[in-house]
Amino acid sequence: MNVSLVKDLSVYQLVMGVQMPPKPLSLSPATLLSLVRAQIDLLIEQQIAATLWVKLPPDKIWQSELARYQSSVGASSLIYTCQIEESRKGEAGEDKGEERLNISSSPSSPSSHYVPVHLPPDSQIRRENFLMVLSPQFCSLILAHRPLKKRKNQTSGKGNTNKNQPLLIITTVEGRVIQQVLNSIQQAIAPESSSILPASFICPTVPQAALMNQLLAKQLLRQDEINRQIITARTNKLEQQNQELHNKEQLKDEYLKNVCQELRIPLTHMKTALSLLNSPNLKPPQRQRYLQMLNTQCDQQNSLIAGFLELVQLERNLEGTTLELVRLSDIVPGVVSTYQPVAQEKGIMLAYTVPTELPPVWCVSGKLRQIVINLLHNSLKFTPNGGQVWVRARTQGDYVQLEFRDTGIGIAENEIPKIFDRFYRVRTAATEDYGGAGLGLTIVQQLLLRCGGSISVKSKLSEGSTFTVQLAATVSNISRAIATENEL
DSSP states (O other), X not given: OOEXXXXXXXXXXXXXXXXXXXOOEEEOHHHHHHHHHHHHXXXXXXXXXXXXXXXXXXXXXXXXXXXXXXXXXXXXXXXEEEEEEEEEEOTTSOEEEEEEOOOSOOTTSTTOXXXXXXXXXXXXXXXXXXXXXXXXXXXXXXXXXXXXXXXXXXXXXXXXXXXXXXXXXXXXXXXXXXXXXXXXXXXXXXXXXXXXXXXXXXXXXXXXXXXXXXXXXXXXXXXXXXXXXXXXXXXXXXXXXXXXXXXXXXXXXXXXXXXXXXXHHHHXXXXXXXXXXTOTTOOHHHHHHHHHHHXXXXXXXXXXXHHHHXXXXXXXXXXXXXEEEEOGGGTHHHHHHHHHHHHHHTTOEEEEEOOTTSOOEEEETTOHHHHHHHHXXXXXXXXXXXXXXXXEEEEETTEEEEXXXXXXXXXXXXXXXXXXXXXXXXXXXXXXXXXXXXXXXXXXXXXXXXXXXXXXXXXXXXXXXXXXEEEESSHHHHHHHHHHHHHO
16 A cells, blocks of 8 residues: 655644644754653553554654554554655666655554555655644644754854754644644545545544643653653763763873883982082092983983973874875885994894885884884894894785894893883893883884884893884775774
């Protein structure tokens, strides 16, 4: 059974066109839901077998109300469900058929008393939702109209959006209003389908007082239920936001605490050296040693401050940075050449293998050189005199791996998970002070995460370490890697 309506039909305009129309109220979709539920509650409680005209949102929460009524009242009810037609166009623009949305039960089902009413795609009812109840005992109409989106305000530059724009809702039990809407719908339906409507139906002018009292009570109960759900949802959201803010504050406090502790260490050493320099019995070699301590600790303090500022700037601007394609063969040889004098001074054999045919990789603009410098500097710093450091690059599927391997002091297994933490420095029993701010690896990891790359490490004490950087050679790998990191 097919029913079609003309596209000019608007239930909202029909209601507003009657003499002394009911006043629309600006209300939320949640209030509309509470009104519909209260109406269904009344029909079920009084077992009113009615003809319903409905156009409700397709969400399950709305459609379940119709199913609830249908299962309670059964075959004695009839429901007209208004649906928007979807047309398929050919290349020349001619209509190739219609795809009709069917949210009703299967027509072959014994309990099915849904009649789809098809609306043209540009029908004015598209912006409306309504529930019209027609029965000899009780008639009502709940109507929600979504106004057209307002244009952007010329002064403020802001405009209303459908998300926060309220609905214009009308509720009425006046027989004269509902009857006029029903008559207009009858006239708008295609002639071959008009026989299925109750053409002789007359709406009761005045509803029964008892029914109205019950309806009002149910509306209050349903609205209270909706309000409690909204309050609960908002409370949960606020609690979640407060917890997130609390966690951020705790992280910030811990971060600042670590910064202060790290800055205090060189200051303590400097103060000790200055106190010793004031000793009247100080010998020249001792004076020289304390002056060297001051110089070393000043460098350490400067390294901490510079590293801290660099990390803060990086974290603040990282989301807005762009990525670029760059070849490792354009970066690695220059950095290795710069560090060759340092390696020669310590008697370290420094070599690299970076094939020129390697594909370019994606990295934060201008930062691939910094990644190579930080990792190479670490390898040289923790490799004793006479050791070896290799830098090697190779393809690995759609990625390029850059490996830094050394014969240095190595890292204890329990320390490996911590080496990318801010200010963390490898603990060693050696007397040599390796210095550093403990931020180099943190910065490298942050840069790699931004471009969909990764870094891993394998190490054994007294045998050396291998840091492996993986960089994406295709855009799809960047998106996949970043999505995986976000999930983790």
